Structure formats: structure tokens, C-alpha cells
Amino acid sequence: MATIRVRKRTNGSSSYTAQIRLIRDGAQVYQESQTFTRKQTAQAWIRKREAELDQPGAIERANREGATVKEMIERYVLEMEKARALGKTKLATLKAISESYLGQINDQDLNCQILVEYAVWRMGPEGGGVLPQTAGNDLAHLGAVLSIARPAWGYQVDPHAMGDARKVLRKLGYNMRSRERDRRPTLDELDKLLTHFQGILAYRPSSINMLKMTAFALFSTRRQEEITRIKWSDLDEAGNRVLVRDMKNPGQKLGNDVWCHLPPEAMAIIQTMPKAVEEIFPYNAESISA
Known part of the structure; x- marks a missing residue:
């Protein structure tokens, strides 16, 4: 069952809150709502979400509690340390990623576009102005986490997101591969x-x-x-x-x-x-x- 509630704002405009409630055997199994500035947009969202939730397993996936990138990293470090010690560089890199804005991204929301934006952000002044090779190392270490997050722990991670992000960055002209050092101290x-x-x-x-x-x-x-x-x-x-x-x-x-x-x-x-x-x-x- 879906409803749309209209609310008047202080400036005289209206907002439209679309709410979907699913009832099975007399019990509510799912609820979701979104607020829009136009009634037509709210109606379109309801049609789209109802069609998505009608798919097999959709309600179970919608009800699952996701994990943030930070939580996935913390679990990865905990599990890996049981088998072998991680290098200090890898640990420091993963810690920095988890404490950045990327650490708050939910597993099912992590996609190619977000990973590309993160790499570009890292190379910009706000992200530290690092070289493309350093940004590439960030993605490599994060990729190790994502590679086992889905098969080992069931997190909803797009298996193609990291590979696609690297392809996009190469197409944009960023050389993410580490350069061989060719200088010795004098x-x-x-x-x-x-x-x-x-x-x-x-x-x-x-x-x-x-x-x-x-x-x-x-x-x-x-x-x-x-x-x-x-x-x-x-x-x-x-x-x-x-x-x-x-x-x-x-x-x-x-x-x-x-x-x-x-x-x-x-x-x-x-x-x-x-x-x-x-x-x-x-x-x-x-x-x-x-």
C-alpha cells in the first residue's frame, strides 16, 4: 500500500512524502518513504519502487542491514590479522580510507562512479594532492577488501565496480601504476x-x-x-x-x-x-x- 502526504512549508511551497507499506499475513514486512518537491515525481517513485520490490528476494534485500566501507575494512583487518600480520603501509592506507568520506558509503551503494570520484578527490588538494600512483595504491588496497567482502561475508558489493573504476581512470589519462625509481642518492x-x-x-x-x-x-x-x-x-x-x-x-x-x-x-x-x-x-x- 502506498500513500502520498502533502506538507506545507513555511515559505508557502509544498512537499510530497511518498510512503510504501507492505503487509503480508496481517503483518507489516517493509516500510519506506521519500520526500519530493513535486507530486508527479513522488508518484513516479512509488511506481518504480513497487515494481522493484515485487521482484523475488527484493524485500529481504531491502530489509538487510548493510555495512559501510569502514565496517568492511575493520572486519577485513580483524580477520586477516588472525592469519598473518598486514604491512604497516597497507594498514595505514586502509585506516585513512575508512576515516575519509568513502568510509561512510554503504556496501550496496559503492559503485564505479564513487570509486572514480574518490581517486580524483585524492589527487585534488582536498584529498591530499597525491600522485595518481598513490591513488592507485589506495584502490588496490581497498580492492583486496572488496574482493572477499561479497563471497566471504555476503556484503552487497558490485564485483565489477573496482575493475570498471580503474578502466575509467585509465581512459581519463591517469597513470595509476607505480613508476620505477630511477634515482640514487648522490x-x-x-x-x-x-x-x-x-x-x-x-x-x-x-x-x-x-x-x-x-x-x-x-x-x-x-x-x-x-x-x-x-x-x-x-x-x-x-x-x-x-x-x-x-x-x-x-x-x-x-x-x-x-x-x-x-x-x-x-x-x-x-x-x-x-x-x-x-x-x-x-x-x-x-x-x-x-
């Missing part, structure tokens, strides 16, 4: 950096030895988190190699343990480290970053 820059670390170490000998950390990173080409995980038991001095555990890769890093060759310079740095604990570089990666 010797002058390295000299200034190492001089700075030397001054800190002279002033505070108990601080992290960033001279050795920086030099080892340069010669071994390993990431700071990988370096701090290396143990003395992972070192093969005879083979000039070290076992890097959970090496980062585009897929699954957990359990991705790889033997990596060490040039003489990197091996020489290791040989200067004291064997006081099981880690060769017994530092916290977060502290190194700071």
Missing part, C-alpha cells in the same frame, strides 16, 4: 647523511648505530624491517649469504624466506656487530624509521 647527499648520523652517535653512543644500518642497507639492498629480522643463525659466512625472512613481495610475504647474497662490504659490516643477542642488528624498525 655521494654528497650520502656524505651529509652519514656525517649527521656520526654526530648523533658521538653525542649519544647508546643510540641506534645508523652508520652501520645505513651502510648495510646500501650494500645489501635490504629493507629496514628485513634487516632487523636477520639472526646470527641466518648467516652463512662461508657462502657469503644471509637468510632474509618474510621478504616483501607483491603477494604473500609471510613465510617468503629467501637466501640473499652479501657483497664483501655488507659482510664486513656484519662482522663488526657484537654477538650479544640473537639478532645481528638488534634494533626496532619503527625506531630506525623515526
Whole structure:
């Protein structure tokens, strides 16, 4: 049953509230209302919604409680952390998305247009003015959430929305793929950096030895988190190699343990480290970053 109620506004104009109430076996199973400025529009909405609600399963879908993007992200993080730790970059990106306006979008309302608008917003001044590659990373991390939200948890996510959004952005001329880095620090820059670390170490000998950390990173080409995980038991001095555990890769890093060759310079740095604990570089990666 549908009704239209007319209300007079303070300025003398009228509004039309269209209400749909569905009764089955004497009980109300669904109710919905919308307000319009024209009676004809309200009547058209009623015809359209009644036709939609007449489809099989439509009432059940209309009554379901949806989930916002933020809620989907929170569930994804909770479930994934049970199996393996997520990288700090991915966690930070997902947290930023959940706290943006996109986080309040309902699952069944999330479509290609909204995702494109979000990426463009991120590249604009209000969204941080990021590069297209960064906006592309946002979509990639969100895509990981959406890819399991429907089959695993039954959320009403359009399975084609993310793929279509990427196609549209490419057509608009945005290169969302990360660019390969082609620049190395100059010797002058390295000299200034190492001089700075030397001054800190002279002033505070108990601080992290960033001279050795920086030099080892340069010669071994390993990431700071990988370096701090290396143990003395992972070192093969005879083979000039070290076992890097959970090496980062585009897929699954957990359990991705790889033997990596060490040039003489990197091996020489290791040989200067004291064997006081099981880690060769017994530092916290977060502290190194700071």
C-alpha cells in the first residue's frame, strides 16, 4: 500500500512524502518513504519502487542491514590479522580510507562512479594532492577488501565496480601504476647523511648505530624491517649469504624466506656487530624509521 502526504512549508511551497507499506499475513514486512518537491515525481517513485520490490528476494534485500566501507575494512583487518600480520603501509592506507568520506558509503551503494570520484578527490588538494600512483595504491588496497567482502561475508558489493573504476581512470589519462625509481642518492647527499648520523652517535653512543644500518642497507639492498629480522643463525659466512625472512613481495610475504647474497662490504659490516643477542642488528624498525 502506498500513500502520498502533502506538507506545507513555511515559505508557502509544498512537499510530497511518498510512503510504501507492505503487509503480508496481517503483518507489516517493509516500510519506506521519500520526500519530493513535486507530486508527479513522488508518484513516479512509488511506481518504480513497487515494481522493484515485487521482484523475488527484493524485500529481504531491502530489509538487510548493510555495512559501510569502514565496517568492511575493520572486519577485513580483524580477520586477516588472525592469519598473518598486514604491512604497516597497507594498514595505514586502509585506516585513512575508512576515516575519509568513502568510509561512510554503504556496501550496496559503492559503485564505479564513487570509486572514480574518490581517486580524483585524492589527487585534488582536498584529498591530499597525491600522485595518481598513490591513488592507485589506495584502490588496490581497498580492492583486496572488496574482493572477499561479497563471497566471504555476503556484503552487497558490485564485483565489477573496482575493475570498471580503474578502466575509467585509465581512459581519463591517469597513470595509476607505480613508476620505477630511477634515482640514487648522490655521494654528497650520502656524505651529509652519514656525517649527521656520526654526530648523533658521538653525542649519544647508546643510540641506534645508523652508520652501520645505513651502510648495510646500501650494500645489501635490504629493507629496514628485513634487516632487523636477520639472526646470527641466518648467516652463512662461508657462502657469503644471509637468510632474509618474510621478504616483501607483491603477494604473500609471510613465510617468503629467501637466501640473499652479501657483497664483501655488507659482510664486513656484519662482522663488526657484537654477538650479544640473537639478532645481528638488534634494533626496532619503527625506531630506525623515526
